Amino acid sequence: MSRVLSAIADHARTSPDAAALVGEGVQFTWVELGQEIARTEVWLRERLRGSAPGAPVGVALDNGPAWVVVDLALMALGRPSVPLPPFFTPEQRMHALTDAGACLLVRPPATATSPILAVAGSAIAADDLALPPRTLHPGTAKVTYTSGSTGAPKGVCLSLAQMEAVAASLVEVIGREFAGRHLAVLPLGVLLENVAGLYPTLLAGGCYEARGLADLGFADGLRPDIARLAEVVGDAGANSLILVPELLRALTACLAITGRRLPALKLVAVGGAKVARQLILEARAVGLPAFEGYGLSECASVVALNTPHADRPGAVGRVLPHLSVSLAADGEVLIGPAPFLGYVGGPPHTGALATGDLGAIDADGFLSITGRKSNLIITAFGRNVAPEWVESELLAQPEIAQAAVFGEGAAELCAVLVPSRADIPPAALQAAVARANDSLPAYARVGRWRGSAPFDPGRGELTGNGRPRRAVLRETHHAFIDQQT
Secondary structure (H helix, E strand, O other): OOHHHHHHHHHHHHOOOOEEEEEOOEEEEHHHHHHHHHHHHHHHHHHOOOOOOOOOEEEOOOOOHHHHHHHHHHHHHOOOEEEOOOOOOHHHHHHHHHHHOOOEEEEOOOOOOOOEEEEOOEEEEEEEOOOOOOOOOOOEEEEEEEOOOOOOOEEEEEEHHHHHHHHHHHHHHHOHHHOOEEEOOOOOOOHHHHHHHHHHHHHHOOEEEOOOOOOOOOOOOOOOOHHHHHHHHHHHOOOEEEEOHHHHHHHHHHHHHHOOOOOOOOEEEEOOOOOOHHHHHHHHHOOOOEEEEEEEHHHOEEEEEOEOOEOOEOEOEEEOOOOEEEEOOOOEEEEEOOOOOEEOOOOEOOOOEEEEEEEEEOOOOEEEEEEEHHHOEEOOOOOEEOHHHHHHHHHOOOOEEEEEEEOOOOOOEEEEEEEOOOOOOHHHHHHHHHHHHHOOOHHHOEEEEEEOOOOOHHHOOEOOOOOEOHHHHHHHOHHHHHHHO
């Protein structure tokens, strides 16, 4: 039996009436959660009758208790799941389902003929998929698709042991005293929220709150309602959140402008992209206990994390205790011992993972990430610049919501910038660039910039984690970028 499911059973014995899972208008105690998982497991087993053993199940649900229960029921069944993030295009969703050989898709009801079950206060449907079968790596419990730097998502096969090792390590390094009420802000279809938010909360005996993304202020994915998010976090009395850097920046600015504070928060973990040290400090100044971390889908999400007990702003923290870290001769970060099973359709993965990230480890064991090997810019003066470093300083400025830096073979770097509000004048953006440049050496400063409409994942300009897809953005803005080359 899994550690997570065993923990749920243990909590049901020791704290049967304590709240375990909360949503919009629904609440489940530990006993009720176990019962709901068992009931959903029976229904899914019947729906899977006749399917190939080990064939995965796609999950395309909004955040909410139903997503959690379906995920745990599939875990109990021993069936691999394929979570589909809401920001995937229809083409990306179909690619993931086809690539993994999914036999069933769990989703909101769309037609009266779909078999429907009420799960955790929501109706779900399960559609049979007539897709060619695929043999996954033995022991696969979840196939997570990450869009990375290209348009076709790549399937990463993870075992239950690999995911639960991450969750258990997070409980160990953060401490059970931080397991109060965790509010899911990121989509549960994103591995980071699933493995680093949900599973540790359940292991530690906390209460997990999952609301629909629109209720959190994300009805418009490109222009989230941050005031609404702050309101929900405050009203929920959330003790912990996981955010991507752009959401941390926006929430920090919102609290600075409104004067609102969120005193119940004890931990805001930040990952998905590089975070400027200054942004971490600014967030803390308005009461957000922000701690940067680092992770990869191939490592079942979190690799390293700063914590209230071991914190170094500017670094991504110490590596979790179940993992090992080393650096190659060129500075590439290597993570071991064997963090994932392999890619769908690829050979089994053995040994340490060459991450493609450049980094450093200090004398106290704190890991820093400086950029991607593949993104490294070599200027006309022969200086190596990681664009993520420059972008993190730009994104620390409240006027800038998104940034992409270019300059391969050029005498100066240029940047494509998205203002945080439509009414920000060019002079204010110029001042923001100047402040960012003040924190950078001369060879890494931005010499030219242009404003842009928000980077849009629907146009392929962003990955699911909010990282810029540089090739797409370069093509869009090639006339501006090539002026200097």
